[in-house]
Amino acid sequence: MAEKVERQRQKEQDRFERRHNFNAVEENFTAQQAALEASRCLSCKNARCKQGCPVNIDIPAFIKEIKENNLEGAGDIIRQSSMLPSVCGRVCPQEKQCEGNCILGIKGQSVAIGALERYVGDNTEAKKVEIKPNGKKVAIVGSGCAGMTAAADLRNAGFEVSIFEALHEFGGVLRYGIPPFRLPRNVLDREIESLKDMGVKFFKNVIVGKSITIKQLQEEGYEAIFICSGAGLPKMMNIPGENLNGVYSANEFLTRVNLMHAQSPDTPTPLKVGKTTAIIGGGNVAMDAARTAVRVGYEKVYIFYRRTEKELPARLEEIRHAKEEGVDFQFLHAPVEIFGKDGWVKSMRFEIMELGEPDASGRQKPMPTGKFVDVELDSVIVSLGTGPNPIIQRSAENENLELNTDNKGYIVINEKGETSIKDIYAGGDVAPLGPSTAINAMGAGKRAAKAIIEALG
Numbered sequence: 001m002a003e004k005v006e007r008q009r010q011k012e013q014d015r016f017e018r019r020h021n022f023n024a025v026e027e028n029f030t031a032q033q034a035a036l037e038a039s040r041c042l043s044c045k046n047a048r049c050k051q052g053c054p055v056n057i058d059i060p061a062f063i064k065e066i067k068e069n070n071l072e073g074a075g076d077i078i079r080q081s082s083m084l085p086s087v088c089g090r091v092c093p094q095e096k097q098c099e100g101n102c103i104l105g106i107k108g109q110s111v112a113i114g115a116l117e118r119y120v121g122d123n124t125e126a127k128k129v130e131i132k133p134n135g136k137k138v139a140i141v142g143s144g145c146a147g148m149t150a151a152a153d154l155r156n157a158g159f160e161v162s163i164f165e166a167l168h169e170f171g172g173v174l175r176y177g178i179p180p181f182r183l184p185r186n187v188l189d190r191e192i193e194s195l196k197d198m199g200v201k202f203f204k205n206v207i208v209g210k211s212i213t214i215k216q217l218q219e220e221g222y223e224a225i226f227i228c229s230g231a232g233l234p235k236m237m238n239i240p241g242e243n244l245n246g247v248y249s250a251n252e253f254l255t256r257v258n259l260m261h262a263q264s265p266d267t268p269t270p271l272k273v274g275k276t277t278a279i280i281g282g283g284n285v286a287m288d289a290a291r292t293a294v295r296v297g298y299e300k301v302y303i304f305y306r307r308t309e310k311e312l313p314a315r316l317e318e319i320r321h322a323k324e325e326g327v328d329f330q331f332l333h334a335p336v337e338i339f340g341k342d343g344w345v346k347s348m349r350f351e352i353m354e355l356g357e358p359d360a361s362g363r364q365k366p367m368p369t370g371k372f373v374d375v376e377l378d379s380v381i382v383s384l385g386t387g388p389n390p391i392i393q394r395s396a397e398n399e400n401l402e403l404n405t406d407n408k409g410y411i412v413i414n415e416k417g418e419t420s421i422k423d424i425y426a427g428g429d430v431a432p433l434g435p436s437t438a439i440n441a442m443g444a445g446k447r448a449a450k451a452i453i454e455a456l457g
Helices: 031-039 057-069 071-079 085-091 113-123 146-155 187-199 213-217 250-258 284-296 316-324 391-398 438-456
Strands: 135-142 160-164 201-203 223-226 245-248 276-280 302-303 329-332 333-341 343-356 364-376 379-382 423-426
Touching: 031 113, 057 071, 057 113, 057 316, 071 085, 071 113, 085 113, 085 187, 085 438, 113 276, 146 160, 146 187, 146 223, 146 438, 187 250, 213 223, 213 391, 223 329, 223 364, 223 438, 245 250, 250 379, 276 284, 284 302, 284 316, 284 379, 302 333, 343 379, 423 438
Parallel strands: 135 160, 135 223, 160 201, 223 423, 245 379, 276 302, 276 379, 302 329
Antiparallel strands: 333 343, 343 364
């Protein structure tokens, strides 16, 4: 059966229509599609897909429940490991993790695990369970993937859990970084509400390190603190002209649109949209920025990347969607200088590159050719990654707390998520142990929660 049924495809919004709205690009599977896709699963005893999942979801088991038309049972199985199935089914890089390990993918197409997880998440509710309070309090700094995952595990173990969010809405990078055409806001809100129903407390507009310090949290009775404040400090190009008006980090651009609705002229902080913009970078955030730029009204959107298409780190699905939406990819282009007029971006110079020997990352290193090209632009959006915001680290230092960080400012942790300070844990992008993805951040949250439960009982 698994070999006869082709992998099911989710219906997508028309590529021309979606350029003008922020509605979800992909629809859910129909019930028939979900059943057909589930039938492709071989129910492997030594499930490689489960081994590829950072939060260890029992994938064959939940797919088996779909086969037996027991969606509630499938939802229960997923939520034993993840309280964010609707989120993960949309934004996780399944092709590199669970689906990338699926045995069917060796000679054909892997099971569409992400689409099935999303289908189950959207069509089931988290069951309310009786929680026996243990009288102990834990504070979580950040309401993104790591924080919400840790909160669920700690709450189920009986802890009183409070999440402190610096911004005015909850969800962390899921809210301000990922556009609604990839992650609809009603889906994210639903996952947050399920945590509130469990008794997790959420506090917004609280900057730990400014509004309140780590010591003050301890004085308020929090016996453990999990820091998962993300990496919101953008990395820039450090080239001439970078301080001109019209140069944005991808973080700023996406936050202004996703969180502050800057694309609307009625907002207090509107975005000045020109005719042409360039995104510098080739990761998922670059794709999000490019596709968002299309939707806010830029007539021409470029992505400039210094290697070739083969080396693009973004998900293949996101690259395909960007191309369908009219984004123009320019490869082997490295930024050199931005030129302006009256303080605003007018053009940008790139050097044409060629690939040389592999570098430390294993990819061929882009080498300069001495050939240059100038491109007229109204704005530049820089998507070269982020680093940790140092607010918490500096606050700890001011309180004479020895919170160890590395030379890039990331909090140093061990395999359990423990920091150099007793009962203080960290994880996610502020203290990475692996690639920066939603599911890896969730894995960090689970590790920290497990360590706290073991330490505090």
